Amino acid sequence: MTERPKIRVLLIDNHPLVLDGLKAVLETFDHIEVAGTAGLAQTGLDIARQIQPQVVLMDINMPKLSGIDAIELFRNEFPEIRVVMLSMHDSREYISSSVMHGAAGYVLKDVSTDEIVAAIETVADGGTYFSSGVFDALMGERAEEGSDPLTPREHDILGLIVAGRSNREIAEVLGISSATAETHRKNLKKKLGIATTAGLIRYALDHGIASSVVGNPRLPTSG
Secondary structure, rough: OOOOEEEEEEEEEOOOOHHHHHHHHHHOOOOOOEEEEEOOOHHHHHHHHHHHOEEEOOOOOOOOOOOOHHHHHHHHHHHOOOEEEEEEEOHHHHHHHHHHHHHOEEEEEEOOHHHHHHHHHHHOOOOOOEOOHHHHHHHHHHOOOOOOOOOOOHHHHHHHHOOOOOOOHHHHHHOOOOHHHHHHHHHHHHHHHOOHHHHHHHHHOOOOOOOOOOOOOOOOOOO
């Protein structure tokens, strides 16, 4: 069996105990390399220029430059780097803002180490990861007012889009063709008046729409 290539990770958190503890735990996984750590977002940007990480795991509340503001800086300078927010905050504002600034994932700090590793693996593979606790929080805040314009199938499609799945993977999970999955994606954007995938993700977050795959994104793939 071919071993998975190491995933180079940069950790950014202004709490030394959190930073050291997370580094120590992640280094117990053979396929994860903690290539660098930083206590400030700006320092993290400087380090990223030297070590070229694949994934940045970053806190939100930091002095001088917040994690949310730093997401866009990372995305502008390093479009290939995937940023995951690791935060104690489960408010809709923090989560939606992170997504719209370009975060590929949002994980609460009280999740297990295995879930943090799953988030790193998923975003490194090009997917999007939101921990189950994120959607639990959003569902609890969901307003009861207004009607939901989406059908149950469109809910399934949107949940899989939030989980970062391609049209091919959506087709495999739902037993439809890739062309049909693409048509569903286009129809979702048209129905909701949304032009981008980030916009669809924000809509899902704001309306508490999830799928059973969110928070457990290990979907079967062909090949």
